[in-house]
Amino acid sequence: MNKGLQLLSCIAIVALAGCATQSATWSSIEESTRTVQVGRYSVELPGGWMQLKSGQNDSHVVSRDGTNLQLIEIVRTKPEEAFPNLKRGVPSSALPSELAELQIANMRAGQGLADLSVVKNEPIAIAGTTGYSLLTRFKNSRGLRYERIVVGFAEADGYYTLSYQAPTLYYFGRDRATYDALLRSLRAGI
Amino acid sequence: MLHRAPALFLLTAALAGCQSAPLEPHARMPERMQLSQGESGIWRDADDLDRRLERGGALHMDDQAARYVQRVMDRLYPEFHGRVRLLTAPTLNAFALPNGSIYMHVGLLARLENEAQLATVLAHEGIHFTHRHSLQQHESVKMTAGLLQATFIAAPVAGLIGATVASPLLYGSSRDLEREADAFGYERLVRAGYDPSEAPKTFEHLAAEVKAHQIEEPLIYASHPRLAERIENLRTAHSGNAQGGERGAESFLAATRSVRLAALEGDLARQRYQSVILVLENETTRGRYPPEASYFLGEAYRQRAREDDAVRAEQAYLAAVKTAPQYAPPYRALGIHRMKQKDYAGARSYFERYLELAPDASDRAYVESYRTQAIREAGK
Numbered sequence: 001m002n003k004g005l006q007l008l009s010c011i012a013i014v015a016l017a018g019c020a021t022q023s024a025t026w027s028s029i030e031e032s033t034r035t036v037q038v039g040r041y042s043v044e045l046p047g048g049w050m051q052l053k054s055g056q057n058d059s060h061v062v063s064r065d066g067t068n069l070q071l072i073e074i075v076r077t078k079p080e081e082a083f084p085n086l087k088r089g090v091p092s093s094a095l096p097s098e099l100a101e102l103q104i105a106n107m108r109a110g111q112g113l114a115d116l117s118v119v120k121n122e123p124i125a126i127a128g129t130t131g132y133s134l135l136t137r138f139k140n141s142r143g144l145r146y147e148r149i150v151v152g153f154a155e156a157d158g159y160y161t162l163s164y165q166a167p168t169l170y171y172f173g174r175d176r177a178t179y180d181a182l183l184r185s186l187r188a189g190i
Numbered sequence: 191m192l193h194r195a196p197a198l199f200l201l202t203a204a205l206a207g208c209q210s211a212p213l214e215p216h217a218r219m220p221e222r223m224q225l226s227q228g229e230s231g232i233w234r235d236a237d238d239l240d241r242r243l244e245r246g247g248a249l250h251m252d253d254q255a256a257r258y259v260q261r262v263m264d265r266l267y268p269e270f271h272g273r274v275r276l277l278t279a280p281t282l283n284a285f286a287l288p289n290g291s292i293y294m295h296v297g298l299l300a301r302l303e304n305e306a307q308l309a310t311v312l313a314h315e316g317i318h319f320t321h322r323h324s325l326q327q328h329e330s331v332k333m334t335a336g337l338l339q340a341t342f343i344a345a346p347v348a349g350l351i352g353a354t355v356a357s358p359l360l361y362g363s364s365r366d367l368e369r370e371a372d373a374f375g376y377e378r379l380v381r382a383g384y385d386p387s388e389a390p391k392t393f394e395h396l397a398a399e400v401k402a403h404q405i406e407e408p409l410i411y412a413s414h415p416r417l418a419e420r421i422e423n424l425r426t427a428h429s430g431n432a433q434g435g436e437r438g439a440e441s442f443l444a445a446t447r448s449v450r451l452a453a454l455e456g457d458l459a460r461q462r463y464q465s466v467i468l469v470l471e472n473e474t475t476r477g478r479y480p481p482e483a484s485y486f487l488g489e490a491y492r493q494r495a496r497e498d499d500a501v502r503a504e505q506a507y508l509a510a511v512k513t514a515p516q517y518a519p520p521y522r523a524l525g526i527h528r529m530k531q532k533d534y535a536g537a538r539s540y541f542e543r544y545l546e547l548a549p550d551a552s553d554r555a556y557v558e559s560y561r562t563q564a565i566r567e568a569g570k
């Protein structure tokens with residue numbers, strides 16, 4: 001093999017390797033794959049839905065009909081990277097209402113959520129700790145109205161959020177119970 | 191009394207006009223039928239943005255402030271009947287659309303000191319419309335979501351002194367057109383009988399904001415006249431003119447009272463604590479705010495969270511309790527502060543006072559849970 005061909009082969013292998021590590025694929029959530037780990041928590045994903053496998057253990061994205069129609073995300077981030085749009089982390093000894101305040105500001109500072117309104121903001125007991133529960137409304141770039149719930153809490157090993165969003169019309173109400181069941185399944189102690 | 195406009199200032203604007211092949215300015219609000227196809231299209235896009243801003247809940251609904259600002263606009267441009275609207279955003283921004291709609295963020299309105307400074311902003315934005323800058327600069331303007339983005343959440347200072355998004359509707363991409371708007375806006379200001387010595391101060395507020403947010407001005411505003419240059423131009427313009435004209439401080443402060451608190455709330459909701467500290471640490475500007483503003487200063491210190499900011503925050507909350515004892519939020523803030531200090535008895539007392547004063551508060555569930563926690567911890 002001449003040197004030019006060797007070089008091309010190397011470039012092709014590197015490029016393919018890059019694709020392999022960055023690509024994400026959707027797969028059906030089976031009974032055997034329902035329980036997933038996020039940090040020191042476990043949570044049960046809805047059976048029969050689809051999961052986006054990205055290779056990142058601390059982020060789970062699930063949907064049934066497509067992310068525009070319903071989207072559940074379970075994410076753990078490093079405490080110091082909790083609010084990237086504000087370039088801020090979790091303040092020391094932050095109370096749930098203070099985390100909610102930062103979460104709202106972080107969402108407002110993100111792309112396309114300029115008209116975000118907070119419908120409900122209250123504390124929530126979840127998996128043995130106390131967090132916040134936010135219900136928000138916003139319009140996407142095409143003017144379609146959405147609702148989003150974000151439940152969040154901070155632990156020493158990370159900032160956790162479990163969110164659900166769907167179009168206000170029909171979908172949000174239809175799949176809300178599935179999200180609530182997912183929240184109830186969250187367990188600590190790993 | 192018509193002041194003499196300095197030759198250098200107008201020469202700059204005239205040269206700017208030559209470079210960009212100026213169109214004949216509107217002498218009055220044109221009939222839409224008279225517009226060229228291209229200009230008509232730009233106007234329709236602007237109409238669309240008007241509707242989107244209105245439907246999106248972006249307008250600040252304070253009739254008193256809105257009517258007042260409109261009166262100032264009508265005084266500056268009596269022949270146009272251009273419409274000015276206030277936007278809820280706390281950032282320092284104002285912009286004109288090609289169809290004559292002018293928007294001003296409450297953040298900018300709240301920062302001004304008097305009617306003459308407000309007139310400086312409106313006169314500047316009005317020139318962008320009358321001199322058809324959008325058409326001069328871009329014949330084929332397309333509305334983009336980027337404009338909305340810039341309007342609400344982009345850099346804390348944009349539009350009036352340049353946008354971070356290259357949208358021609360913000361007239362933000364040409365130094366020359368900004369200079370022209372400054373120069374002819376200054377003429378309008380003087381002609382309407384306002385004190386032109388206030389004009390450079392308007393831009394000084396913007397310069398202070400840039401500094402507070404540590405914005406790299408040359409980076410963001412590379413295509414715009416630097417603030418220092420614009421302030422100097424306006425000072426030079428004024429130096430050759432006689433003193434006089436109306437400032438209108440009292441009427442301005444009375445009409446915009448609610449706007450100032452709304453801007454503080456908006457700043458804190460977006461974690462823009464630098465702006466709140468800039469305004470409220472300064473005794474002169476602090477005097478324009480009601481007693482409860484001390485609470486907002488305390489919240490800004492809490493959000494900033496530098497060394498000793500917890501102490502500064504507590505002092506500010508206590509000042510608010512002292513000067514506005516029926517205002518509930520400082521009690522909640524003091525309760526949280528005391529809880530973090532592990533003074534659970536003190537925390538409980540403040541939480542209970544908060545709940546007494548604000549029984550229907552939207553955060554009642556949080557405060558009740560904190561109160562329960564304080565009682566539990568105190569009993570250990």
